[in-house]
Amino acid sequence: MRANDVMRAIELAQQALDAGHANPVLFSLRAHWRKHNGQAMDAIADLESALEMEPRSTKLFTEIADCLNSLGHHRKALMAASDAIDCDPAYPKAWYEKGLAHQMLNELEQSRDAYEHAIGINPRMAGALARLAALAAQQGEHDAARDYAGRALAIRPADDVAQLTLVSLDLAQNQLEPAEARIRSMLDFSGTAALTRAIALSRLGDLRDRQGRRQEAFEAYGESGDRWKTVYGPRYQRPGHESITQMLDRSSATLEALPAVPQREAPRRAEADDSAGLAFIFGFPRTGTTLLGQILASRPDVALFEERPLLKNAIDDFVDARGGLEKLAETPDSALASYREDFWQRVQRQGIETRGKLVVEQTAFNTVYLPVIRRLFPDAPVVFALRDPRDVVFSCFRRLFAPNLFTLELHSLDSTARFYTAVMRFAQSYRDKLDFHPLEVRNEDLVADFDTVTQRLCAHLGLGWDESIRDYQRVTRHKLIATLSAPQVRRGISSDGVAYWENYREQMAPVLSTLAPWVEKFGYSPR
Secondary structure, eight states: OTTOOHHHHHHHHHHHHHTTOOOHHHHHHHHHHHHTTTOHHHHHHHHHHHHHHSTTOHHHHHHHHHHHHHHTOHHHHHHHHHHHHHHOTTOHHHHHHHHHHHHHTTOHHHHHHHHHHHHHHOTTOHHHHHHHHHHHHHHTOHHHHHHHHHHHHHHOTTOHHHHHHHHHHHHHTTOHHHHHHHHHHHHHOTTOOHHHHHHHHHHHHHHHHHTTOHHHHHHHHHHHHHHHHHHHHHHHOOTTOOOHHHHHHHHHHHHHHSOOOOOOOOOOOOTTOOSSEEEEEESOTTSSHHHHHHHHHTSTTEEEEESOOTTHHHHIIIIISTTHHHHHHHSOGGGGHHHHHHHHHHHHHTTOOOTTSEEEEEOGGGGGGHHHHHHHOTTSOEEEEEOOHHHHHHHHHTSOOOOSTTGGGGSSHHHHHHHHHHHHHHHHHHHHHHTOOOEEEEHHHHHHOHHHHHHHHHHHTTOOOOGGGGGHHHHHTTSOOOSTTHHHHHHOSOSTTTTGGGGGHHHHHHHHHHHHHHHHHTTOOOO
16 A cells, blocks of 8 residues: 555455454455445445444545445535544545435535635645535526636546536637537547536537537436446336336226315424425426426525425325335325425424415426325425426436436436336326415526516415515525526526427427326417
8 A cells, every 4th residue: 555556455355354354444445445346335334344344534434425425325425525524624635425315315505614624624625625626606696616626626627517517607708619529539548437418418518509409419418327327227127117107007097996085174383393384386497497496496495305305205105115105095084284394393403494384386297196295294385497398308407417216217318218208197186186285486488578478376385475576586696496497597588499390390390299188288389
């Protein structure tokens, strides 16, 4: 190790462990090799063995957090990083892993604070600087983002996050030649990581779209999605297990076979809940759920929760488990009290002030959990965001989302169209079964007549309308928005995305028949 011959050190560590020796350094070396060879779970086992012998090791806790973040187990990673910080608050990598876990959990304020703490300890920590650049770009702070990215690249010239952030800034500021040069440098370099290559291809698609080179843009988006799935598919897709689209098709058939469900009497909220009520906004990604949430969040009497796992326990038992919907239909209201209490406890743990405010839970994919939401909170008003299905599917296809079981379905145009159809069929089956009619808000209507639509939205939620809501951008300007729609929300209401799919009519042709029933159902022109 002193000679910097890490591979030889790892070989010797493996020989020692095979011979029955046990030492934290030996386990750490083998863990390092295992993590970098795609065996993160085995690496964690080694690190935990080392931790038994060295229980106050900041470095071991931090390496466990690193492995957990790489596996997508971000809540557990957050716990391990916090343990590391408890052992030594001056260890910058622990703060970096904490920031990364928060960022992946869409807890962006906490993420930024952790990264800033890391560079406060070590101003030359390129990874934290690059992540701060990405967060600043997401917030629309272009000068700060370029400063952070430049500092990161001065330390680590090949930092992927910093380079991709600069590409995004170039595109946002219409600096197409620098954007192309940066993209080309990443794509032409044989050592570019697979995920970085996927993101660079997505940016290339945006560049070609900006240049009006539609076929090339479409091809870049398609290749980007293929590579993205290659990276994340093995994590979320297990052989012999059904996809989320298959699960929804099965659940729709189950719903359609169940007897009509009578509307339940609204349960009383838990005594510990001091909010003014609860509402839900959902639909499908890229339908405008983020915009609706931010408009409402501009009001002082609304507490917005974006993309948070507030329903986790109920989802585990009534959706993810096979036979969960039947179990949900048979479960008496008295047995659901613990799930409601868990929801409100999770709300309180988010650190957002809710006293006297309307709690608005905004998560696009909560459409899939509609039966659970309506059983637990039948008195909560629901807002269903709509947009032309063709625009929705194309917009999802061209974007790379944070990986999970749902977003894995958005890697190609065909799979996105099939997933959209499965989600809409599921929602419609439930609405028909319960004769349930949420408030539908069409993105195109919001663009065309902001005041009328927002007045209707506020009335549905039991809120008075105030002209100050028109100035929602001023309030959201200084907030970190946790979804891919952040740049569009910051730019304000615009008709630029309306019927944008028509620019790709030829490329969209294979899925138009799949989407046609929903185009008709939601009242859009077949054109």
